[in-house]
Amino acid sequence: MQHTPQMRLTTQRQIILEELAKVTSHPTANEVYDMVRKRLPRIGLGTVYRNLELMSETGLILKLEVGGTQKRFDATIAPHYHIRCLHCGKVDDIDIPVQIDINKTAAEISHYQVLGHHIEFAGVCSECSAKGVDETVN
Amino acid sequence: MQHTPQMRLTTQRQIILEELAKVTSHPTANEVYDMVRKRLPRIGLGTVYRNLELMSETGLILKLEVGGTQKRFDATIAPHYHIRCLHCGKVDDIDIPVQIDINKTAAEISHYQVLGHHIEFAGVCSECSAKGVDETVN
DNA sequence: GGCTGAAGTGGGAATTATTCCTGTTGACTA
DNA sequence: TAGTCAACAGGAATAATTCCCACTTCAGCC
Structure with missing residues (x-):
């Protein structure tokens, strides 16, 4: 667990990142899911969550824990x-x-x-x- | 629905407020529930939620929507x-x-x-x- | 070009926090 | 004491998120 894991640049990740970068709003995981699904209809919600989490850990994106019930994500780091x-x-x-x-x-x-x-x-x-x-x- | 409802000071409310005032931490609803249950074993979790919400609306207490997954409550307003x-x-x-x-x-x-x-x-x-x-x- | 193992995926189940619903209780009034 | 109604308890329902697992994909090797 202590060495940097391989992180592959899969189509899913690329598209999630692209869609997130497109908007200036701070979409929730579900909103990202909706945006991505237009280009990748078979993607799973779990995949979106997993990758948003992963990307926020590696610092590629920002996870916002602001008020309200849902987490939001931001491509501006x-x-x-x-x-x-x-x-x-x-x-x-x-x-x-x-x-x-x-x-x-x-x-x-x-x-x-x-x-x-x-x-x-x-x-x-x-x-x-x-x-x-x-x-x-x- | 448009007139201010009477807010009774029930035992449950009183104890929730007392327990919240006792601590300097910022307990989650569940933690409040645990504290209150020691004195009022039959209280329902719904009652705790309802009253914390109500008291935060009337400004008696503060509802904190900080990071993490749960809401927290604070008797310091x-x-x-x-x-x-x-x-x-x-x-x-x-x-x-x-x-x-x-x-x-x-x-x-x-x-x-x-x-x-x-x-x-x-x-x-x-x-x-x-x-x-x-x-x-x- | 095919094989293999690790990384990643999809989809559904499980979990967690919270809100809603329903029948009951109990405080107050007349 | 009966009527009324806000508040209650307990459980069901909902919402967001995470977990699990069988299947797929890909990079590196033959």
Whole structure:
């Protein structure tokens, strides 16, 4: 388990990666499954999960564990923050400068070995506001 | 359905709240269930879920949707940030000053109506480091 | 070009966390 | 004490994810 395993570039992996790179949204595993299935109708959901997990482990993609019930995936691996719409649930990137220095502060304050951080904003996206959705969330 | 429902202070609710207030950790619904069951053996898991949800809606407690697969709950409702151990999964509070101003920045940059934000640090807690756990997470 | 073993796949079963449903309980009011 | 209704317990249902296993594919060797 300690040596780097062979990771083959299969058609499935290639297409999953391509489809993920196509979108700027942060699809859930199921959404990736749907996108990939258009090109590869016989792919299994398990394969999508397995490969998204694998690719996030090797650092090829990012796995987002943001609020909501599902994990989301991101082909952009440079550190950045996210904003989530409380109404439709979509997650966008937000271009706020990443504050690396607060990791140091956090390490000093806590007794943790700090490896990173993530900021998630919550709000209502313009589409939902336009629809006149009440901002008080149930 | 449109008038505010009466919220009774039942024994179950009282004990859930008490048990949650007792701990500084951020228990999952199941952990709350276990704690409460010691005092109220016949309580149902559904009741715990229903009431945690209800209390978080009314603002009595905080529902944390941090990384990991489960929701966690917190009796401390003042805004604060969290740090999660990547090895044992526990979530601690971290006493870093809350940066309210970045909400404004976020609102300017994004097209969202920004309602709030949360920072989650990831790292390895002192217990896990002491156990000599490797910091590279699988 | 065919053989072989490891890596990968598909599809369904299993697991985990959570929510929903239904009949029952118990607190309050009249 | 009877009526009413929010809340309850327990189990079923759902949703997301992971696991399992027999079959397929591919890289390297003959």
